[in-house]
Amino acid sequence: MLNPFRKHPELIVHxxxxxxxxxxxxxxxxxxxxxxxxLYVRSHGDVPKLDGAAHRVGVDGRVxxxxxxxxxxxxxxxxxxxxxxxxxxxxxxxxxxxxxxxxGDPWAAGAxxxxxxxxxxxxxxxxxAGAEAGEGLHVAFMCADxxxxxxxxxxxxxxxxxxxxxxxxxxxxxxxxxxxxxxxHGFPLRIVAPGWAGVRSPKWLSAITVQDRPSGxxxxxxxxxxxPPDMRPxxxxxxxxITIEAMPLNCAVTAPAPxxxxxxxxxxxxxxxxxxxxxxxRVDVSADGGRTxxxxxxxxxxxxxxxxxxxxxxxxxxxxxxxxxxRAWDAAGQTQPALPDDTWNFKGYxxxxxxxLRVTAA
Amino acid sequence: MLNPFRKHPELIVHxxxxxxxxxxxxxxxxxxxxxxxxLYVRSHGDVPKLDGAAHRVGVDGRVxxxxxxxxxxxxxxxxxxxxxxxxxxxxxxxxxxxxxxxxGDPWAAGAxxxxxxxxxxxxxxxxxAGAEAGEGLHVAFMCADxxxxxxxxxxxxxxxxxxxxxxxxxxxxxxxxxxxxxxxHGFPLRIVAPGWAGVRSPKWLSAITVQDRPSGxxxxxxxxxxxPPDMRPxxxxxxxxITIEAMPLNCAVTAPAPxxxxxxxxxxxxxxxxxxxxxxxRVDVSADGGRTxxxxxxxxxxxxxxxxxxxxxxxxxxxxxxxxxxRAWDAAGQTQPALPDDTWNFKGYxxxxxxxLRVTAA
Numbered sequence: 001m002l003n004p005f006r007k008h009p010e011l012i013v014h015x016x017x018x019x020x021x022x023x024x025x026x027x028x029x030x031x032x033x034x035x036x037x038x039l040y041v042r043s044h045g046d047v048p049k050l051d052g053a054a055h056r057v058g059v060d061g062r063v064x065x066x067x068x069x070x071x072x073x074x075x076x077x078x079x080x081x082x083x084x085x086x087x088x089x090x091x092x093x094x095x096x097x098x099x100x101x102x103x104g105d106p107w108a109a110g111a112x113x114x115x116x117x118x119x120x121x122x123x124x125x126x127x128x129a130g131a132e133a134g135e136g137l138h139v140a141f142m143c144a145d146x147x148x149x150x151x152x153x154x155x156x157x158x159x160x161x162x163x164x165x166x167x168x169x170x171x172x173x174x175x176x177x178x179x180x181x182x183x184x185h186g187f188p189l190r191i192v193a194p195g196w197a198g199v200r201s202p203k204w205l206s207a208i209t210v211q212d213r214p215s216g217x218x219x220x221x222x223x224x225x226x227x228p229p230d231m232r233p234x235x236x237x238x239x240x241x242i243t244i245e246a247m248p249l250n251c252a253v254t255a256p257a258p259x260x261x262x263x264x265x266x267x268x269x270x271x272x273x274x275x276x277x278x279x280x281x282r283v284d285v286s287a288d289g290g291r292t293x294x295x296x297x298x299x300x301x302x303x304x305x306x307x308x309x310x311x312x313x314x315x316x317x318x319x320x321x322x323x324x325x326x327r328a329w330d331a332a333g334q335t336q337p338a339l340p341d342d343t344w345n346f347k348g349y350x351x352x353x354x355x356x357l358r359v360t361a362a
Numbered sequence: 363m364l365n366p367f368r369k370h371p372e373l374i375v376h377x378x379x380x381x382x383x384x385x386x387x388x389x390x391x392x393x394x395x396x397x398x399x400x401l402y403v404r405s406h407g408d409v410p411k412l413d414g415a416a417h418r419v420g421v422d423g424r425v426x427x428x429x430x431x432x433x434x435x436x437x438x439x440x441x442x443x444x445x446x447x448x449x450x451x452x453x454x455x456x457x458x459x460x461x462x463x464x465x466g467d468p469w470a471a472g473a474x475x476x477x478x479x480x481x482x483x484x485x486x487x488x489x490x491a492g493a494e495a496g497e498g499l500h501v502a503f504m505c506a507d508x509x510x511x512x513x514x515x516x517x518x519x520x521x522x523x524x525x526x527x528x529x530x531x532x533x534x535x536x537x538x539x540x541x542x543x544x545x546x547h548g549f550p551l552r553i554v555a556p557g558w559a560g561v562r563s564p565k566w567l568s569a570i571t572v573q574d575r576p577s578g579x580x581x582x583x584x585x586x587x588x589x590p591p592d593m594r595p596x597x598x599x600x601x602x603x604i605t606i607e608a609m610p611l612n613c614a615v616t617a618p619a620p621x622x623x624x625x626x627x628x629x630x631x632x633x634x635x636x637x638x639x640x641x642x643x644r645v646d647v648s649a650d651g652g653r654t655x656x657x658x659x660x661x662x663x664x665x666x667x668x669x670x671x672x673x674x675x676x677x678x679x680x681x682x683x684x685x686x687x688x689r690a691w692d693a694a695g696q697t698q699p700a701l702p703d704d705t706w707n708f709k710g711y712x713x714x715x716x717x718x719l720r721v722t723a724a
Binding site: 352 | 606609644693694697704705707713
C-alpha cells in the first residue's frame with residue numbers, strides 16, 4: 001500500500017529533487033484547514049516509497065520492553081485528533097534575504113498550514129514500551145529517508161525533550177484531515193509536535209529511541225540553530241546556536257499580492273496570524289508602512305490551542321503607491337519586530353517581522 | 363499585629379499619596395531575589411492598616427460552603443513556595459512617554475522584582491470551599507483598600523479566569539522571601555498570579571468570589587486594557603481594549619546609567635531579562651544603537667519557570683557618544699520590537715521595546 005502525493009498544480013516549487021514547495025497565499029487562505037495537496041512540502045532527500053502494510057517502527061533505548069509496531073498496531077492504540085499548525089523554521093526566509101544573503105530556499109509566507117492530525121499520543125507509545133520518563137531524557141526519532149549529502153547524507157533524525165514528547169498533544173500521526181498521510185507528508189507515520197518548528201515533526205518515522213541526550217543526527221545536532229546576528233558561515237559556531245523548538249509570533253497578508261495594481265478606495269486585506277501555544281488577540285493593519293494602524297477582524301473558527309487565526313479588514317487606499325503592513329499581538333501583549341533586519345541570521349530562520357508589501361492604487 | 367513597610371531610602375518616588383515608587387536599577391540588580399524594602403510599590407489608595415490576627419478572607423459565590431478564613435487558617439493549609447517575578451503593567455512607561463504623551467506615572471525599568479512567594483495554592487482554598495471549577499468561571503477578589511476617586515473610589519477588585527486561578531503556582535500568599543508581607547506589599551494576604559501583570563495579584567485580600575463573569579470592579583472592567591495605537595483618551599472604547607494578563611518579553615540595562623560618562627575601552631554592561639512563562643535563551647547587547655550586536659552571558663540562578671534572568675557583558679566603547687541597546691530572545695525564538703513607537707498606546711502599558719540608553723566615553 002502506497003499513498004502517492006498529488007501535488008497541487010499551483011504549488012510554488014523551490015526545488016524538485018528533493019521536493020520543496022509551498023502554496024500561493026490566496027490558495028492557502030481559502031480554507032482554515034489546509035488540504036494535503038496544498039500543504040507546503042519540505043524534504044531533505046528523496047521521498048521513501050514505503051509500504052504501509054509492511055512498515056514497522058521500532059521503540060528501544062531506555063525502555064522496559066523493545067517494540068516493533070506496525071501501522072495497524074499504532075492505529076489500534078487510543079486515537080487522538082489535534083488541530084495544529086505545521087510550519088517550517090525557514091518560513092518567510094525570502095524577507096531576510098532582502099536584508100543580507102542567507103542560506104537555504106527562499107520560502108515565502110506559505111511554508112505553513114493547519115490541519116487536524118490524528119494518531120496515537122507519543123506518550124501512549126512510550127508507555128506501551130515501559131519507557132523511562134525522567135527529566136533530562138530525550139526521545140530520538142530516525143526516519144526512512146536518506147538526506148542529501150549537504151544535509152548529512154544519512155537518515156533524517158531529530159529528538160524531543162521528554163516533557164514535549166509526553167505532552168498529550170504530541171502524536172505518532174497517521175492521518176491529516178481524516179485522510180491517510182500522503183507520501184510527501186510522511187506516509188505511513190510521522191511525528192506531530194504542535195507549536196514547534198516542522199523540523200521536530202519528522203516524517204516516515206522508522207525508529208523511536210529513549211536516550212539521555214538529544215539526537216546526534218545532522219538535523220538536530222548541526223542544523224536548525226538560531227545563530228546570533230553577528231555570525232556568518234565562516235564563523236559558524238554550533239555552541240552559540242539555539243536549537244529551534246517553538247515558533248515565534250508571526251502573521252502574513254495573503255491578499256492583496258505584492259505589487260498588485262488595485263482600484264483606489266476601500267481595499268479588502270486578509271491573512272493569517274499564528275502564536276505557538278498562545279492566542280492571537282489582535283492584528284493591526286497599516287496602509288502607510290506602520291505610521292498609522294487599524295484593527296483587523298479576527299475570524300472565529302473555534303478555540304484551538306495550536307491553531308492559527310484568520311483575519312480580514314479594509315484599508316482605504318487613495319491613488320498612489322502604498323506600503324501595506326500587518327502585525328499580530330498575542331495573549332502576553334507581545335508583538336512582532338518591525339523590520340526583517342531585527343531578526344536576521346545567516347541561516348534565515350524564524351523570520352517574523354511585520355509582513356510588508358507594496359501595492360499601487362489607481 | 364501590623365507589619366509596617368520600611369521604605370528603602372533610595373526608592374524613587376513617583377507619588378507619595380498613594381505611594382508609587384521603584385528602586386534604582388543598580389540596587390535592583392544587586393540580588394537575584396528582590397528584598398521587600400526594594401520591591402516597587404504600586405498603590406491605588408492609602409495602604410490599609412490591617413490587623414493580621416483579626417483579618418479574615420471570605421470565600422463565597424459558586425461554592426458548596428462559604429468560608430471565612432483567618433490568616434492562621436490559610437497558613438494551616440498546604441504551603442507552597444513559588445519563585446516568581448512581580449511586575450507592573452506600566453513598567454518602562456517613561457520610554458513610551460518619550461514618543462507621545464501617555465497617562466499614568468512614568469515608571470522606569472524598576473517596576474519589577476523577583477521573590478520567593480509562600481502561601482496556600484488558591485486552588486486548595488477553592489477546593490476547601492467546594493467551589494465549582496468549570497470553564498467560563500472566574501475567581502474575583504475584593505481588597506481592603508479604598509482606591510483614589512480617579513481609580514474608581516471603591517475597594518480594589520480584579521479577577522482571574524478559573525484556569526489561571528487553579529494553576530498550582532497561583533497562591534494566596536502570606537510571605538515574601540520567607541518574611542511576612544510588609545504592609546505596602548499586601549499584609550497580611552495577597553494573591554500571587556505568576557507571569558501575569560501585578561494588577562492581577564491583588565494585595566490586602568479580603569474576599570474571594572467564584573462567579574460566571576470577570577470582576578466588575580474598576581481595575582478589571584475599566585482599567586489595565588491594552589488599547590490599539592490609534593486610540594486616544596477622547597476616543598477610548600473599552601470594547602476595543604485587551605485585558606492585560608501575561609506580560610511580554612522584556613529586558614533592561616541596569617548599568618551603566620543613562621547619560622553616564624565612562625572611561626573609554628571595555629565597559630561592563632549588566633541587566634535583567636524576563637519572559638513570562640518562557641525561558642530567556644539569549645540577550646544581545648549593542649554599542650551602536652543596534653547596528654551590530656554581541657551576546658551577553660546569561661547567569662545561572664537555577665531553573666525557575668516564573669523567574670527572571672540576570673545577564674552581563676562587555677562593550678568596547680571608543681571615545682565619543684554611544685547608544686547602548688539590549689534585547690532579549692525567548693525559547694520560542696521571539697524577540698522584542700526595536701522602538702518604543704512600536705508598542706505605544708495612550709495608557710502606556712506593556713512597554714517592551716529594546717532598552718536603549720546614551721552614554722559618553724572619554
